[in-house]
Amino acid sequence: MSEGVLLVGASGLAREVIAAGMAGVTGILDDDADRQGAEIAGVPVVGRVEDALAREEQLLVCIGPSATRRQVVQRLLDAGVSPDRFAIFAARSARIGASSDIGAGSILLDGAVITADARIGSHVVIMPNCTITHDDVVDDFATLAAGVALGGSVRIGTGAYVGMNASVRQGLAVGEDSTVGMGAVVLADVPERQTWAGVPAQQLGEHE
Structure with missing residues (x-):
C-alpha cells in the first residue's frame, strides 16, 4: 500500500478533516460528475468512488449521514477493497x-x-x-x-x-x-x- 490517504466524499466533513490537519491527503473521490477535476479545500477531486480499486492509498469515508456512509463502505468492500485500507x-x-x-x-x-x-x-x-x-x-x-x-x-x-x-x-x-x-x-x-x-x-x- 502506498503512502497517502484518499478521502471518499467531497463533503463538508471532508473539509473539516482537511482543516483539522489530516496529513498525506492525496485526493478526493466523489461520484458527482460536476466535481471531477475541482478542488475541495485545496485538494483535487481525482475520480469516482470505484476508482479506489485502481489506487493504493488508504481510504477515509467522509460522508456525514450514517446510512449513506454505511452504503458507500459496503460498496467499496463488495468491490474488493480490503478492510485494512481504511484509515483512522x-x-x-x-x-x-x-x-x-x-x-x-x-x-x-x-x-x-x-x-x-x-x-x-x-x-x-x-x-x-x-x-x-x-x-x-x-x-x-x-x-x-x-x-x-x-x-x-x-x-x-x-x-x-x-x-x-x-x-x-x-x-x-x-x-x-x-x-x-x-x-x-x-x-x-x-x-x-x-x-x-x-x-x-x-x-x-x-x-x-
Whole structure:
C-alpha cells in the first residue's frame, strides 16, 4: 500500500478533516460528475468512488449521514477493497485515553475527548467537542454531532445519530439506527429505530 490517504466524499466533513490537519491527503473521490477535476479545500477531486480499486492509498469515508456512509463502505468492500485500507483520523486536539480503542475508518474532530476503556467502532464520526467517558461503546457507523456528552457505560448502537449538544445519562443505550435530537437529555434507553428529543427526551416517531 502506498503512502497517502484518499478521502471518499467531497463533503463538508471532508473539509473539516482537511482543516483539522489530516496529513498525506492525496485526493478526493466523489461520484458527482460536476466535481471531477475541482478542488475541495485545496485538494483535487481525482475520480469516482470505484476508482479506489485502481489506487493504493488508504481510504477515509467522509460522508456525514450514517446510512449513506454505511452504503458507500459496503460498496467499496463488495468491490474488493480490503478492510485494512481504511484509515483512522484523530485531530491533533482530540484526547484519547491509552486504554480506549478506535476502529478503522473512524473520524474524531477537534476537541473530542475519550477517557478510559471506551470502544469506538469502525466508520464512526465524532464531531468537535464530544465527551465520551469510561466504558462507553460507540458502535460502527454511529455519528455523534458537536458537543455530545456521554456518561459512563453508555452504548450507542450501530448507525445511530446523536444530535448536537445532546447528553446521555450513564448506563443507558441508544439503539441501532435511532436518532436523538439536538439538545436532548436522554434519561432512559432509546429503542432501535426510534427518534427521541426534548428534555427529558421522549419518543417522537419510529424509522422505517
